[in-house]
Amino acid sequence: MSKKYTGTWNSVNEHEVPKWYDGCKFGIFIHWGIYSVPAFAPRTWELGAVETNEEWFCNNPYAEWYYNSINVGKGPSYEHHIEKYGKDFSYEDFLPMWKAENWQPQKWAELFRKAGAKYVVLTTKHHDGFCLYPSEYTDFNCEELGPKRDITGELTDAVRSEGLKMGLYYSGLIDWQFANDPIFKEEDNFGNACPTFEYADYSYNQMKELVDKYHPSVFWNDIGWPKQSEHMMPYFLAHYYNVVEEGVVNDRFNGLYHDFSTKEYKQGEANRKEKWEMCRGMGLSFGYNENEGDDQLISVPDLIHLLVATVSDNGNLLLNIGPKPDGTIPAEQEKRLLALGKWLEINGEGIYDTSCSAHLPETAGDGVQLFFTAKEKDLYVFIEGLSKEENTVLIPGVKGSAETLDSTLNVQCEETKEGMKVRINGYDKEKHIICLKVKDGE
Known part of the structure; x- marks a missing residue:
């Protein structure tokens, strides 16, 4: 009631x-x-x-x-x-x-x-x-x-x-x-x-x-x-x-x-x-x-x-x-x-049904901007400012493996001391900001 x-x-x-x-x-x-x-x-x-x-x-x-x-x-x-x-x-x-x-x-x-x-x-x-x-x-x-x-x-x-x-x-x-x-x-x-x-x-x-x-x-x-x-x-x-x-x-x-x-x-x-x-x-x-x-x-x-x-x-x-x-x-x-x-x-x-992540928005290398949301145990990383078909982005303080929400992209992850290094292939500007899902990433 x-x-x-x-x-x-x-x-x-x-x-x-x-x-x-x-x-x-x-x-x-x-x-x-x-x-x-x-x-x-x-x-x-x-x-x-x-x-x-x-x-x-x-x-x-x-x-x-x-x-x-x-x-x-x-x-x-x-x-x-x-x-x-x-x-x-x-x-x-x-x-x-x-x-x-x-x-x-x-x-x-x-x-x-x-x-x-x-x-x-x-x-x-x-x-x-x-x-x-x-x-x-x-x-x-x-x-x-x-x-x-x-x-x-x-x-x-x-x-x-x-x-x-x-x-x-x-x-x-x-x-x-x-x-x-x-x-x-x-x-x-x-x-x-x-x-x-x-x-x-x-x-x-x-x-x-x-x-x-x-x-x-x-x-x-x-x-x-x-x-x-x-x-x-x-x-x-x-x-x-x-x-x-x-x-x-x-x-x-x-x-x-x-x-x-x-x-x-x-x-x-x-x-x-x-x-x-x-x-x-x-x-x-x-x-x-x-x-x-x-x-x-x-x-x-x-x-x-x-x-x-x-x-x-x-x-x-x-x-x-x-x-x-x-x-x-x-x-x-x-x-x-x-x-x-x-x-x-x-x-x-x-975007939907997510919460505010503990990770603050930040600027990575080459002026790429990172934004974060969370849902249960998963972390979502939004990457803005990619300009090439092939990109490498370091996501500081994040470890684990990521998958992209866009099936047309190819993503490979590598753990480093600084965080997750992500290689992204297949990007074009019509995709605008892309989103990665990091399981158990929060």
Whole structure:
């Protein structure tokens, strides 16, 4: 019988990260909404590369922040909006243009499975306040307006039919339908956030509504939780864990609670002692940005590197897609998902259901990088930076014999005082990072 939680901090603090979340390693984030229509943001910096002050918010590379990026009254997005749509064209005027006329949720779910993802997180309400599900607390939702479909419900069914876990994102602290003073610096996220008890109740009711209606395996809150209702936080968490036995939440709860911590682009830290998650878009934006074509997105080798480095450091990778307003996933994004899936078909044994190894990532000879994961008594060694068909790599401090997960490679091992010397034949650059399995190697 599963544990029943009560609405106290002592009770919910007993919750542990479920095994499925620790083992799944790779998920798909989806930012899709009204902001997908203008699909505009300047290409500036990764989050965390510069201070999140006025310079950041007036040059915001996040297309999903378009509402605020024109609300600040200056900068590239504001100038673009005035030139293309005019001063009297409001953000909400984009809504009738978002029809999702070519959306096929089952095709999305099939793609996510082929990409090797094990879970999906959909933005059910971003900061603009528009709900991607039929909420009983507002008519500002996708069944009443825009697509006129239950996007959350349809995608949840499709994702689960492919054997994947379904998670939901909710903007807990910010809703520009309630308070829309422009945000110029990081502290404005909290200082200008919805200050009323009315919104605190509204957001609480909607979060509980999402839990009761869709039973999300991940509840991914963003920015924070209204100060006016912090006392209700442990009750919400207890209710969620009681409804969803293997549920898990992130760390954006005013610093009061988390199951796992988050790193977004360069903001946040990896943590080998505690579960964490890296989230990022394929470009600099989460929402679809027409300024980010194939050449501006993360390359396939860099994407595989990001997954391996994240998993070897005890993290999960939550990789975002930004669909077009018609419901299609841009070809350049789909291409990367399929390439990652193809790599995981060969090397996934060293990724899924592994744990953080005692061996730290290191650079071997010739600039070759080594990453490590572990599973029971076996050690998995990822080798990045091979450039020739025949390679010799020393893996320091590791002894035993290794086999490759790629049957087209030929591997020979030799024990030395320094560690395992591995000769690899048959490598080509399309294999990217290769994985060796060392039995009883941990």
